[in-house]
Amino acid sequence: MEEKRLRVRMLGSFSIELDDAKMDDSGNRSRKVWLLLAYMIYYRSRAVSQEELTDLLWGDEENSSNPLNALKTMFHRARTMLNQLGSNAGHELIVRRDGSYAWNTEIPIWFDVETFDQLCQAGAAAQDEDQRLEQYLQAIELYGGDFLNKLSSEPWVVPIAAYFHNLYIQATQESLILLENRERREEAIGICRRALEVEPYNEDLYRHLIRDLLDTGEQREAIAAYEEMSELLFSNFGVMPSEEIRAMYREAVRTVNDRAVPIGVVREQLREQEPPAGALVCDYDFFKVLYHAEARMIARSGDAVHIGLLSVLGEGGKELPKRSLDRAMENLQEQIRLNLRRGDIASRCSVSQFILMLPQANYENSCMVCERVIKAFYRQYPHSPAELHYSVQPLEPNT
Numbered sequence: 001m002e003e004k005r006l007r008v009r010m011l012g013s014f015s016i017e018l019d020d021a022k023m024d025d026s027g028n029r030s031r032k033v034w035l036l037l038a039y040m041i042y043y044r045s046r047a048v049s050q051e052e053l054t055d056l057l058w059g060d061e062e063n064s065s066n067p068l069n070a071l072k073t074m075f076h077r078a079r080t081m082l083n084q085l086g087s088n089a090g091h092e093l094i095v096r097r098d099g100s101y102a103w104n105t106e107i108p109i110w111f112d113v114e115t116f117d118q119l120c121q122a123g124a125a126a127q128d129e130d131q132r133l134e135q136y137l138q139a140i141e142l143y144g145g146d147f148l149n150k151l152s153s154e155p156w157v158v159p160i161a162a163y164f165h166n167l168y169i170q171a172t173q174e175s176l177i178l179l180e181n182r183e184r185r186e187e188a189i190g191i192c193r194r195a196l197e198v199e200p201y202n203e204d205l206y207r208h209l210i211r212d213l214l215d216t217g218e219q220r221e222a223i224a225a226y227e228e229m230s231e232l233l234f235s236n237f238g239v240m241p242s243e244e245i246r247a248m249y250r251e252a253v254r255t256v257n258d259r260a261v262p263i264g265v266v267r268e269q270l271r272e273q274e275p276p277a278g279a280l281v282c283d284y285d286f287f288k289v290l291y292h293a294e295a296r297m298i299a300r301s302g303d304a305v306h307i308g309l310l311s312v313l314g315e316g317g318k319e320l321p322k323r324s325l326d327r328a329m330e331n332l333q334e335q336i337r338l339n340l341r342r343g344d345i346a347s348r349c350s351v352s353q354f355i356l357m358l359p360q361a362n363y364e365n366s367c368m369v370c371e372r373v374i375k376a377f378y379r380q381y382p383h384s385p386a387e388l389h390y391s392v393q394p395l396e397p398n399t
Contacts, residue, residue: 010038010112011164014037014148023085038157042113043103050071057071079091117164120168120171165199169202175191180208203233214248219252223253226245226248278337279345279356284347290345290357291395295397305360306362306395314385324386325351332377332386363392
């Protein structure tokens with residue numbers, strides 16, 4: 001046993017390897033046993049008292065009239081499971097010490113958490129940029145996911161997971177700058193995509209990804225990345241991407257044709273494929289472009305154009321819970337599309353509002369349109385907790 005070496009991973013899935021034998025937490029069985037093993041390994045530099053372990057495993061639960069006996073049973077299960085790595089491995093890896101339990105530190109161990117931390121610290125301390133990048137890239141490759149993600153709700157896991165998560169994001173962001181400075185954009189793209197699986201709402205990672213995709217000529221991929229990010233930010237936080245990222249998106253849209261094309265091809269690209277009935281529903285950025293175009297047109301024509309704002313609230317004007325609000329906004333969008341004319345335009349402009357542009361409609365008609373949409377919503381969803389309100393204003397001509 002002394003000549004053998006353990007390999008333990010806790011970044012992402014939790015696994016323990018001993019030579020060719022391996023066990024991991026891929027199943028849903030024995031959660032408390034895995035919790036016990038994780039705690040013993042992570043704090044293996046000290047003996048852990050029985051009281052500390054019973055509090056870890058059961059807290060305030062009324063688990064047993066004899067918690068120390070229950071703890072012995074849990075260690076028996078843990079040792080039996082460790083015996084999958086070799087006969088008697090359980091008793092050699094977990095030892096009793098002065099009435100406490102401890103992990104046997106005489107057995108050499110490679111621990112991904114410690115190696116990751118060391119690589120990040122070495123990268124931060126390196127004076128040479130190439131050495132710094134190499135250390136960071138090794139750390140990033142090692143990061144298989146957040147620390148003990150199947151035990152993420154455990155109080156002792158939360159601060160440790162946050163520490164390593166932040167360390168990973170910091171190493172990633174610094175690596176992206178170093179890679180981009182060296183024109184290694186394909187590598188940067190791969191690192192961005194991996195990091196976004198761990199932190200999907202990080203706008204800075206999307207900024208790097210979209211910029212690198214544009215610089216490698218992947219305009220369509222850049223557009224797809226922007227649309228994914230925009231949907232995530234808006235549906236979860238009710239915010240729009242930054243102006244810098246929106247500018248990159250416009251650049252991607254402008255340059256999606258990388259060579260001159262005949263007018264027939266352009267016309268085909270512009271044609272709406274199987275347009276749905278009712279109003280045109282678009283992103284808020286495009287709504288603003290259309291709004292500006294309409295404002296210029298009516299400055300010359302004098303036509304009446306109004307905008308309507310539909311707002312979704314809860315009972316008594318309070319905010320709806322997110323799940324109810326998301327459902328109400330999705331249902332309202334469909335009623336807007338079906339109950340407006342084909343020449344009308346709508347867009348979601350905040351987490352709880354839609355903006356409408358109603359060409360060739362006076363104030364009274366515009367109010368009737370908003371009321372028609374609201375009545376259709378209540379008729380279709382009579383049990384919805386949402387309260388709908390509207391306001392109408394004339395579109396100001398751009399003079």
